Amino acid sequence: MLIAANFKTNKTRCQTAAYYKEVSDFIAAKNINTEAMIFPPATALDSFEGKISVGAQNAYAVENGAYTGEIGLEQLDEFGIKTILIGHSERRHILGESQELIAEKFHYYKEKGFRIVYCIGEPLEVREESSAALMAYLDDQLEGIDLAYNKLIIAYEPVWAIGSGLTPTEGEVELIHTALRQKIKAPILYGGSVKTANAKELLSLNNVDGALIGSGALNAEDYCMILEIADSLK
Ligand code: PEP
Numbered sequence: 001m002l003i004a005a006n007f008k009t010n011k012t013r014c015q016t017a018a019y020y021k022e023v024s025d026f027i028a029a030k031n032i033n034t035e036a037m038i039f040p041p042a043t044a045l046d047s048f049e050g051k052i053s054v055g056a057q058n059a060y061a062v063e064n065g066a067y068t069g070e071i072g073l074e075q076l077d078e079f080g081i082k083t084i085l086i087g088h089s090e091r092r093h094i095l096g097e098s099q100e101l102i103a104e105k106f107h108y109y110k111e112k113g114f115r116i117v118y119c120i121g122e123p124l125e126v127r128e129e130s131s132a133a134l135m136a137y138l139d140d141q142l143e144g145i146d147l148a149y150n151k152l153i154i155a156y157e158p159v160w161a162i163g164s165g166l167t168p169t170e171g172e173v174e175l176i177h178t179a180l181r182q183k184i185k186a187p188i189l190y191g192g193s194v195k196t197a198n199a200k201e202l203l204s205l206n207n208v209d210g211a212l213i214g215s216g217a218l219n220a221e222d223y224c225m226i227l228e229i230a231d232s233l234k
Pocket of ligand 1: 006157161162164191192193194212213214
């Protein structure tokens with residue numbers, strides 16, 4: 001089981017360090033075996049020492065160069081970061097990243113041996129159309145992605161469930177994860193309004209191997225509680 005927290009554009013360097021310490025102390029005190037992973041903003045990346053994996057929310061497919069506003073491999077190497085989030089719906093839909101660019105990032109960071117948390121998920125209008133349309137949409141988001149990559153982790157996150165407080169029914173989540181499992185052997189996380197109140201139900205579903213959590217994990221205490229719930233399910 002893997003519980004990943006995506007901080008998005010939240011937390012300073014100082015707040016991230018405090019979060020890391022609080023969660024690390026909790027993991028040690030409670031002997032938690034579930035993997036904890038956090039994605040702080042780029043300004044808060046650092047060489048943390050402890051059991052929490054730290055990943056980048058984004059990086060350009062380049063070692064360094066003239067790409068104003070972007071970070072590349074060199075900035076991640078400085079802190080020994082070997083995990084990256086690629087294809088998050090906010091980067092696809094707000095920042096306008098195309099599938100082509102996303103696949104390019106995937107290949108670059110795969111070549112560099114990164115663990116890649118690769119996000120897919122449909123907007124509401126696609127879900128309302130039909131199950132076939134939904135699965136076809138997810139298939140398109142997997143185009144150009146090596147599903148056999150041994151450091152791949154998939155995060156299924158319906159766009160309409162992200163930050164909205166809404167979630168698909170447990171049956172729907174299980175159905176989609178089970179359909180994805182037919183073609184993907186990698187762990188499949190669920191993401192979209194996971195919080196302390198619904199973590200147990202969602203994490204207990206077949207073919208749900210963990211969660212990617214935004215707002216519900218911003219508070220370190222809540223994140224620790226979800227780690228403990230996940231750990232109790234093993
Ligand atoms: C996310 O950003 O990946 C996410 C799942 O956000 P939230 O938990 O806030 O819905």
